[in-house]
Amino acid sequence: MAELKAIVEMANSLMLAKPISDYCPNGLQVEGGSEVKKIVSGVTASQALIDEAVAKGADLLLVHHGYFWKGEPEAIVGIKKKRIQTLLKHDLSLLAYHLPLDIHPELGNNAQLATRLGLTIDGPLDPTARPSIGFVGHLEKPLTVQELTDLITIKLKRTPMVIPGNNACSDGDLIKRVGWCTGGAQGYIDKAVAAGVDAYISGEISEPTVHIARECGIHYFAAGHHATERYGAMALGDKLAEHFGLEHEFVDIDNPV
Numbered sequence: 001m002a003e004l005k006a007i008v009e010m011a012n013s014l015m016l017a018k019p020i021s022d023y024c025p026n027g028l029q030v031e032g033g034s035e036v037k038k039i040v041s042g043v044t045a046s047q048a049l050i051d052e053a054v055a056k057g058a059d060l061l062l063v064h065h066g067y068f069w070k071g072e073p074e075a076i077v078g079i080k081k082k083r084i085q086t087l088l089k090h091d092l093s094l095l096a097y098h099l100p101l102d103i104h105p106e107l108g109n110n111a112q113l114a115t116r117l118g119l120t121i122d123g124p125l126d127p128t129a130r131p132s133i134g135f136v137g138h139l140e141k142p143l144t145v146q147e148l149t150d151l152i153t154i155k156l157k158r159t160p161m162v163i164p165g166n167n168a169c170s171d172g173d174l175i176k177r178v179g180w181c182t183g184g185a186q187g188y189i190d191k192a193v194a195a196g197v198d199a200y201i202s203g204e205i206s207e208p209t210v211h212i213a214r215e216c217g218i219h220y221f222a223a224g225h226h227a228t229e230r231y232g233a234m235a236l237g238d239k240l241a242e243h244f245g246l247e248h249e250f251v252d253i254d255n256p257v
Helices: 004-015 047-055 078-089 109-117 145-156 186-195 207-216 231-244
Strands: 027-030 038-044 060-065 093-096 119-124 135-143 161-163 175-181 199-202 219-222 247-250
Touching (some): 038 231, 047 060, 047 078, 109 175, 135 145, 145 199, 231 247
Antiparallel strands (some): 119 135, 135 175
């Protein structure tokens, strides 16, 4: 058992060491009980995840996508009311980190994705950004488009949508250098093109992304917003649980997007 305050302080020290402008508040968003025995982590604080956390006896819910986003209606009504009401009823705290859980060099979504796909990080996706969210790197062994598709499918348990670049669309062309940014970062494909990589991996895809990939000769892999962002909260939860001697369980609420 550990104090909620101590857990939040450690999480903040890891995630908020450097100030960052974000679309939501990072850290403790809803306060529950003062003591924690079990942490449940997940991608998004949906009602389904909250209900699972309650059923599993969690005291702390740790997520990447929490609440109180800029531009959303401020009133606590509808599904927002039900979610927060469930948290408060069961004394379940909500701890959320958005961009900090994307950029962390060890525990972040992008760093964790690199580990799972066997990518060696060479540098930031956007060297001019402070901080840069994504990375560029290389595969230890160059892969064909089909081989990288198969690797992503196996590691993320989700088949990506693949847009081959017209100037490099032969299955015999090997992918060596890769750029990646998890989640809704399809707009960063321009950064990947500028970095001169062979392929770019993100979560979501938009209509313009297809044309950019084809015309710039870069292979694009849309591997799923949810699928690419499972691993940051999981890694942070493991680290907190190990430090404080707590139980931790990652709960994957399937999302096809």
